[in-house]
Amino acid sequence: MATIEPFVFRAPHEVHFGVGELGRLGEVSQRLGRKGLITTGRGSARERGFIDRAQQSLAAEGIEVAVYEGIAPEPPLADVERGREVARAHEADFVVALGGGSAVDVGKAIAALGLTETPVTEYHSGGLACDAPGLPCVAIPTTSGTGSEATPNSVLTDPAKAKKSSIRGAALLPEIAIIDPELTVPLPPEPTAHSGLDALCQAIEAYVSRGANPVSDALALRAVRSIAGSLRRAHRDGSDLDARTDMALGSHLAGLALASARLGLVHGLAHPVGVATEKPHGLVCGAMLPMVIRANAEHVGRRYSQVCDTAGLSDTDPSFMGGAADRLAGWTEQLCSELGVPVRLSELGLSEADLEPIAEVAAKAGSTAYNPREMSAGAILDLMRQNL
Ligand SMILES: [Fe+2]
Structure with a gap:
């Protein structure tokens, strides 16, 4: 044990x-x-x-x-x-x-x-x-x-x-x-998508955070289950009260989890990228998530695999083949695309000249210190360049 x-x-x-x-x-x-x-x-x-x-x-x-x-x-x-x-x-x-x-x-x-x-x-x-x-x-x-x-x-x-x-x-x-x-219920589809992606990022980041603990783990996985099961439905039909209830639960549980577990690089990047692009927080978080999942692949043990299981991502679905990190990143990319959220940094409005100052700020962010993989400003810059 x-x-x-x-x-x-x-x-x-x-x-x-x-x-x-x-x-x-x-x-x-x-x-x-x-x-x-x-x-x-x-x-x-x-x-x-x-x-x-x-x-x-x-x-x-x-x-x-x-x-x-x-x-x-x-x-x-x-x-x-x-x-x-x-x-x-x-x-x-x-x-x-x-x-x-x-x-x-x-x-x-x-x-x-x-x-x-x-x-x-x-x-x-x-x-x-x-x-x-x-x-x-x-x-x-x-x-x-x-x-x-x-x-x-x-x-x-x-x-x-x-x-x-x-x-x-x-x-x-x-x-x-x-x-x-x-x-x-009255929230329009776009902010429903953005806020739901924020909740998903928070649940996943809390689960693989260096500050994760057994209580936050239980909450984070339960949050993943609710959000993965209901975000698309809440986005498609805002009047679906079951989906809205599931999302409200998932969002709250992710908040409880991150309060002690803290977050990771997605949220370390979200603030400077949000300031540079003036895009909503949840959209920015969703856009960063696939890239950060891939970057962390070797540093989370079995945790992405557990997130995949909880989110119901089947090993046998041909579109999600590969390791757990690839499977999870592929699923989040597909989810972003269905919700109208880009995953390339250039599509967010960033250019090469923006990246260095963003990497400097992100490297010092409180959330980044809890990312499972230690990320220097140089490593963050490389990662962003690959995803421009
Ligand atoms: Fe957030």
């Missing part, structure tokens, strides 16, 4: 999963205080009626509600500072972070830094950890992708430095996560 190395696993204190669970927001938030701030993005949660439903549920329990709207995709640090001002003015006891990955990340940061005067830049550029307790956060995702409702980090962008990276710390882990698959 293999030795089990010591590990730490953290998760939200409560997870409420199921169709219609948004309606229980007020009930489950009661213990957090009498004043709540809902934070959200640029309109889709409002247009789809989710903000009204959240407000009504909180108001029914006598909770006073303020709403902070307009969080940008690839959110800038200023969105966190503005939200903190609204939270202070409202004297909020807790934050409800409702929306896609960006809105949830910003809501988490507003909550985590809700009791300190220290500017968010100190955490972003200065590397300060968000460990001191902040306000409690209820995270409610409206996409199935980032798993941010389960992780102790927020991805933020500093436009002045063209720097996209995470702030981290125990205070960023939400107190409560409400995962209601119904909220993902």
Whole structure:
């Protein structure tokens, strides 16, 4: 039997999963205080009626509600500072972070830094950890992708430095996560595909990460099973509630897994490539995945083979012949192509001149340190050149 190395696993204190669970927001938030701030993005949660439903549920329990709207995709640090001002003015006891990955990340940061005067830049550029307790956060995702409702980090962008990276710390882990698959039903096919590919990358990277542990392994493989079984269906027919539920589960489990296992080179590359191409995070992740799987082939033991088995990739299917890494990479390429995501870097809009600075940033990224194969800037540059 293999030795089990010591590990730490953290998760939200409560997870409420199921169709219609948004309606229980007020009930489950009661213990957090009498004043709540809902934070959200640029309109889709409002247009789809989710903000009204959240407000009504909180108001029914006598909770006073303020709403902070307009969080940008690839959110800038200023969105966190503005939200903190609204939270202070409202004297909020807790934050409800409702929306896609960006809105949830910003809501988490507003909550985590809700009791300190220290500017968010100190955490972003200065590397300060968000460990001191902040306000409690209820995270409610409206996409199935980032798993941010389960992780102790927020991805933020500093436009002045063209720097996209995470702030981290125990205070960023939400107190409560409400995962209601119904909220993902109105999501159009394209963001469904992109967020689903992000979840798939996160599940696979967590499973082969240097930080993987027995708890994250169980979660990551279960996530692969759900996502591999349902992403195409959710993309083809967004009203398929079974597929949406399976994707919501897969995304959440991948988030739980990566919170302790961390990720790998796909995510180390995703930030600088995202900044250079201005393409959505999930699309960039999906595009990088086949290349990184092939690069890691000799460094993961039997783990890609286990991912193939879990994803239901048959040895006998002639299109997936070859080693497990080739089989898995081929399958992810085919999946990307069905979902309209390119896998050549030039198709993402990158040219030779872009590659060196990207490789430099990716080599230093926190995620890259957990990639099963050690990757220097030179090795990353070679890999990208081969896939331009
Ligand atoms: Fe991601």
